[in-house]
Amino acid sequence: MKKIFIIGFFALLIIQACKKDQELIDGKRPEERVAESLEKYRNELTSSPNGWVAYLGTTLVGGGYNFYMSFDKNNRVVMRADYDSDIALETVESTYRVKQVLAPSLIFDTYTLLHLLQDPDPGSFNGDYSVGYGSDFEFEIREQVGDTLKLIGKKRKAPLILVKATADQKAFYTSDKFSENIDGISTFLANNPFIYILDPKDNAKKIQVSMSPDVRSRSFALISTNAGEIITNSGVFSFSDAGARLNTPVKQGDVTYTSLSWDNVTKKLYLVSSTGTKVEILTSNTPILPLNILMGSVYSSLTVPNGTQYPGWSANFVTRRASAASAILTGGYNLRLDMMQFAFNGKAKTLTLNAYVYQNANGFLAVYSYTYAKAADGTFKFTYIGANGNGGLMIPGMNPLLADRINADDFKLDYFINPTTGAILGQFISVQHPDFTFSGILQ
Amino acid sequence: MLLVAVLASCKKEKALNVDITKSNLDTYAKGKLDKWLDDNFLNPYNIEVLYRFDRYQASIDKEISPVLEDNVQPIMEGVSAVFIKPYLEITNKAFLLPILPKEIALFGTGEYSDEQITLGTADAGRQINLYEVNDYDRNSRLSVLGTLDRPAAFHTMHHEFTHILNQNIPVPPAFEAISSNYIGSAWVGAGNPSSLAKSLGFITRYARNNKDEDFAEMTATLLVEGQDVFDAYVSTATDPTAIAKLRKKEQMVVDYFMAAFGINFRALQARVKLAMETYAPVVVTPPISNYNAGSYGGFFIDKAATNQGAAYVTAFNSTNTLTTAGGYPIQNIVELSFLNRATNRTDMVLKVKTNTAVEFWYNLRGTVSVSGNTVKYVLGTQGTATQYTNGTAFQTRFKPLLDYLTTKTFALNWIDNIVPNSKDVSLGFFDTANSQLGFYGTIIRN
Numbered sequence: 001m002k003k004i005f006i007i008g009f010f011a012l013l014i015i016q017a018c019k020k021d022q023e024l025i026d027g028k029r030p031e032e033r034v035a036e037s038l039e040k041y042r043n044e045l046t047s048s049p050n051g052w053v054a055y056l057g058t059t060l061v062g063g064g065y066n067f068y069m070s071f072d073k074n075n076r077v078v079m080r081a082d083y084d085s086d087i088a089l090e091t092v093e094s095t096y097r098v099k100q101v102l103a104p105s106l107i108f109d110t111y112t113l114l115h116l117l118q119d120p121d122p123g124s125f126n127g128d129y130s131v132g133y134g135s136d137f138e139f140e141i142r143e144q145v146g147d148t149l150k151l152i153g154k155k156r157k158a159p160l161i162l163v164k165a166t167a168d169q170k171a172f173y174t175s176d177k178f179s180e181n182i183d184g185i186s187t188f189l190a191n192n193p194f195i196y197i198l199d200p201k202d203n204a205k206k207i208q209v210s211m212s213p214d215v216r217s218r219s220f221a222l223i224s225t226n227a228g229e230i231i232t233n234s235g236v237f238s239f240s241d242a243g244a245r246l247n248t249p250v251k252q253g254d255v256t257y258t259s260l261s262w263d264n265v266t267k268k269l270y271l272v273s274s275t276g277t278k279v280e281i282l283t284s285n286t287p288i289l290p291l292n293i294l295m296g297s298v299y300s301s302l303t304v305p306n307g308t309q310y311p312g313w314s315a316n317f318v319t320r321r322a323s324a325a326s327a328i329l330t331g332g333y334n335l336r337l338d339m340m341q342f343a344f345n346g347k348a349k350t351l352t353l354n355a356y357v358y359q360n361a362n363g364f365l366a367v368y369s370y371t372y373a374k375a376a377d378g379t380f381k382f383t384y385i386g387a388n389g390n391g392g393l394m395i396p397g398m399n400p401l402l403a404d405r406i407n408a409d410d411f412k413l414d415y416f417i418n419p420t421t422g423a424i425l426g427q428f429i430s431v432q433h434p435d436f437t438f439s440g441i442l443q
Numbered sequence: 444m445l446l447v448a449v450l451a452s453c454k455k456e457k458a459l460n461v462d463i464t465k466s467n468l469d470t471y472a473k474g475k476l477d478k479w480l481d482d483n484f485l486n487p488y489n490i491e492v493l494y495r496f497d498r499y500q501a502s503i504d505k506e507i508s509p510v511l512e513d514n515v516q517p518i519m520e521g522v523s524a525v526f527i528k529p530y531l532e533i534t535n536k537a538f539l540l541p542i543l544p545k546e547i548a549l550f551g552t553g554e555y556s557d558e559q560i561t562l563g564t565a566d567a568g569r570q571i572n573l574y575e576v577n578d579y580d581r582n583s584r585l586s587v588l589g590t591l592d593r594p595a596a597f598h599t600m601h602h603e604f605t606h607i608l609n610q611n612i613p614v615p616p617a618f619e620a621i622s623s624n625y626i627g628s629a630w631v632g633a634g635n636p637s638s639l640a641k642s643l644g645f646i647t648r649y650a651r652n653n654k655d656e657d658f659a660e661m662t663a664t665l666l667v668e669g670q671d672v673f674d675a676y677v678s679t680a681t682d683p684t685a686i687a688k689l690r691k692k693e694q695m696v697v698d699y700f701m702a703a704f705g706i707n708f709r710a711l712q713a714r715v716k717l718a719m720e721t722y723a724p725v726v727v728t729p730p731i732s733n734y735n736a737g738s739y740g741g742f743f744i745d746k747a748a749t750n751q752g753a754a755y756v757t758a759f760n761s762t763n764t765l766t767t768a769g770g771y772p773i774q775n776i777v778e779l780s781f782l783n784r785a786t787n788r789t790d791m792v793l794k795v796k797t798n799t800a801v802e803f804w805y806n807l808r809g810t811v812s813v814s815g816n817t818v819k820y821v822l823g824t825q826g827t828a829t830q831y832t833n834g835t836a837f838q839t840r841f842k843p844l845l846d847y848l849t850t851k852t853f854a855l856n857w858i859d860n861i862v863p864n865s866k867d868v869s870l871g872f873f874d875t876a877n878s879q880l881g882f883y884g885t886i887i888r889n
Contacts, residue, residue: 034468075471094512095495100468109495111511111551111577120506120555124577130506130555137509138498154498 034100041141042098044149045071045106045162050170051078052149052162055238055247058117059156060134061127063218064238064247065117068165068173071096080173081113082239083215085183089176101138106151108137117215118156126216133215134158161247172241177264182239184264186213192283197271199224200255200279207252208288209271209281211237220244222252225293228374243269286415291426291442292378295413296346302413302426304440306338306356312416312427312439320400320436327397328357335359335394342428342440349373351382353406355398357390366391368402379431380411405436471495476515483523484547488540492519493548500548500572505561508551511577515549518579518596521587522547524722525667526600529714533706542607546570551577559631563599568607573599587723588668591647591676592637595667597719602663609655612703618695619654621688626651641680644688646673661696665708666715670867671728674888675736678784690889716867730855730870731816735788741780742870742884750861754874755882758847765840771797780887782806790823793848794830795841803837804830805845817875819852851881858883 026033045052051070058065066082077096082088094112099105108114116125117135127133136153139160143150147164165173172178189195189211199205208223221234235250235257243262250257261270261278270278287294295302304310309318325337338356345352351370356363367388373381384407387395395402409430416427416439423441430436473481476494484490493500496509530539546569553560553574564572573596580586589595594602619625624643629635630651640648646664650657665673677689700708720727733739745751746759759777766773774796782790788811795803806823822845825831834841851874858871861880871883 031468038468073472074474076474095471095474097469097471097495101498107496109497109509111509115508115551118506119508119552121508121552124508124552130557132506137496 034104037104038098038100041104041106041149044144045098046073048164050165050167051173053165053169053173053241054163055161055240055245056114056117056135057159057236057247058133058135059153059158060131061216061218062236063133063215064236064245065215065218066238066240066245067114068170068178069162070170077108077112079113080178081116082178082182083113083116084213085179085186087113088179088182088239091174098141101154102140104141105154106139106141136160159247169241178239178241181241181243181262181264182213184267185239185243185260185262185269188262188267188269189213194284194287195269195281196284196288197222197279197281199253200277201253206284206288213239220246220250222250222257223289224252225289228293228376228378230289230293230297242272249274285417285422286424290378291413291415292374292380295426296344296349299344299426299442301341301343301443302428302440303443304340304342304438310439311418311420312425312437314435314437316433316435317438320405321438323400324398327400328394331394331397333359333393335364338363340440344372351380353402355391355394357394364390366394366398368398370407375410378412380413382406382411405430405433409433409436476512479516480519484519488527488543489545490543491546493546496550497548500546500570501550502554502556502561504556506555507553507574508577510549510551514576514579517581518549518573518576519547521581521597521722522573522600524718525597525715526604529711529718530604532714533711534704538704542568542611544569544571544604544607548572549576550574562594563596563603568610571600571603581723582725584723584725587719587726591664591668591672594647594663598663598667601666601715602659605659605662606655608704609658612699614654614658615695615699618658618692618699621691621695622657624651625653625657627653641676642682642685644680644682644685644692646676646689646692657692658696658699661692665693665696666712667719669716669719670712670888671733671736671738675733675738678737678740681785729816730857731811731813731818734818734855734870735811735813737781737784737788739781739870740784740887740889741778741791742886744777744779744882744884746775746777748862748883750858750880752872752874752880752882754879755847758843761843762841765843766797766803766837769837769840771799771801771803771837773797773803778887779807779884791820792826793845801833802830803834803841804828805834805838805841806831807848816854816856817852818855818872820849822849847881851876853881854878 051068054067054069056065056067068080070078075095075097076093078091078093080088080091090113092112094108094110096106096108099107115137117127117133118137119125119127119132120130122129125132134156136156136158138154139151140154141149141151149162151160151162153160195209196206197209199207205224210219210221210223212219218237219234220237221232223230223232225231233250233252236247237244237260238247240259242259244260246258246260256274257271258274259272261272269281271281272278308322328335328337335357338358340356341354343352343354349372351372353368353370355366355368357366358364368391369385369387370382371385372383375381409432412429412431414427414429416425418425425439426442427437427439480492484492494510494515501507527543548570550572553562562574578586579596587595587597589598622644626635630648635648635651637648640651645651645657647660650660673693677686680686680689697708700706700711746756763773778794780792780794781788782792789808791807791809793805793807804826806825807820808823809818809820811818825835853872854875856871856873857866858869858880859866861871862869862883869883869885872881873879874881
């Protein structure tokens, strides 16, 4: 067996070694083919009359970015970038070259807007020390599909897509409109922290839209719930002439969204599907997903402040809190009831009530532990486990709040807007005693 | 055996027919900047300036950005003015051209790795890499001069070129013997703070790497940061052995240039200084800053010197009349020196000699305002040495001179318009009351 293998091996070598006068592919030598492909891409880059629209992805900070580039035959490139509305007004000229480095490569060989994402000095553009945002400025040209060139970064594998621009796109990117669009969308997002679309399936279910235009945290996601679970479908977006392009499309149910459309006159933002259907992004004053789902994950606690009155406190709660406060003050330890923090752990399904009490100037913590179960409709049922030493001493005094209500009732959790400040609070509402509600600050 | 035989039998004789012109796959259109670089570096000196990014000029595993085109000409004008021209003026093309680096590669940022940033490298004397060009600003003193901890481009150029000189004629063995505390790559660690390097007699932390880096750091510092910075550094070292070591190394650098290449290092130093100040006026240092930093040890004030200040001469003469009457005519040259330059630039002593062994000493305290460019002296507490006792005994006879020195506020300025070629050699003290020259003295360096 071994012998056969060795003979076979030699036979192979002989064939290999003797195969000399092979035919040339296309009848051309390698250097001729390389020179030809370089010439082809050089021509391609410089011959687009309206320049190119470029989309870049970073690989460490997974953002998407939009550029307008115009290449000329003197190896100069003029560029604009979508980092923010101020930068989008700047036109920066630098050099480029097309060179063979294993494959035909496009190299932005002097500094321009593109390098801000790659700059290893955090002082330049707030990137991470030594790696920037994980971007590239030397790209291998991978393929050409119609008017699109697909490139990939040599060091960080950052994908770069160049699409031949139309005359309209050139007009858009080289004017202030580029900046105005970025400003419009960024302002819309800043003014409306809670935005959503209605599920096209039923036109009723709210799907949260999460979108950050900042260079540092540029991201896009659709967040929905299914049987109490949070489902996040994220993508990468960059700005575009229409509004924004989802560099990685986002699938939600049966629909694949590929871009966003911005109307700078009506100040409305739409999500656009692969079939061209536009879905308006709506705004809300409160978070889109129900509090009972976010409590214990996105929010970890609800803190009821110290006071006799507070927006969202029912008269019944005010009375019960006052009687509890009075009972522990006169209960022998002279304890003054301060704020109460309801800390949720969504994984362990526990609630810890931390009641802050003061004996003169000395602070103590009374801790009451619960487990909880959450019904399908989001109603909480808390089961009392026990208290720490301080908590134990105060139990008789705290009964109007605890034994009579929190330990016994079912509760719904919802958002409550402070009518004076507009702040978003969380509110407990007793199912059995709807007159018992209290609110607190979400953290 | 079989394999070799087969291979040999297959070797075909055939001419290679690669068209080399078609293999030159990296071309670009030359622009204005390329032409400027050709005219100013490639044609006159055979130096190619590689500013268009080429991955193979830098470490392939490090992170780095290309250079900003607009910064290339300003920094290269500096390289020409501050590095090439001074050497060329002191030596000649026949000497310099063969040993000048053949390539200077520019990069926008430093070369970043996990724990350090590389700011300059030289490759076997053929290529010098300059980093952080995108931060370069010829109107910023820090950018042009750097600091001893963070050297600027011109320091790097002179540093790396010193290595090239050393590759032709090695660093004298005696240089290595001056300091025995070389620690190799550990120089970069926290165990080598600049204070420790200084106390051991090294000009920078990097100098502790090895004798070659030490020698190059000494040369580059003396040339680029300059003698004033060097003197201030040396004089503020608290350890006397450190001072001795640094002075010894300085002397050895000066001797090396003369012995190895016939170059007058002091003349080269003066050329570089003038070139720096012409190229980037922001680096011009007012003498009050040097005075305050400890660059100067003191001043010899010669009453009979050319164009000496009239008011001073009058005060001096009045004092001399009084001391002569007391039996001690005083010498024309008096010394005004810092008492303890390493600790402060406040306490000074005025030393007056006679024709005998008797000396009269007076302590003065100077209040310096760097921003106001003024110094004001008052009489200090006398010391205990005999010369101080003499001074106290003759204080009334010295009143005209001491009054003159302690009642005026002086502004410090060069006097090369009064005494030609005296810049950096003599310093003028101008009476702020009338802006006239009060007096001037020769600077004591050591």
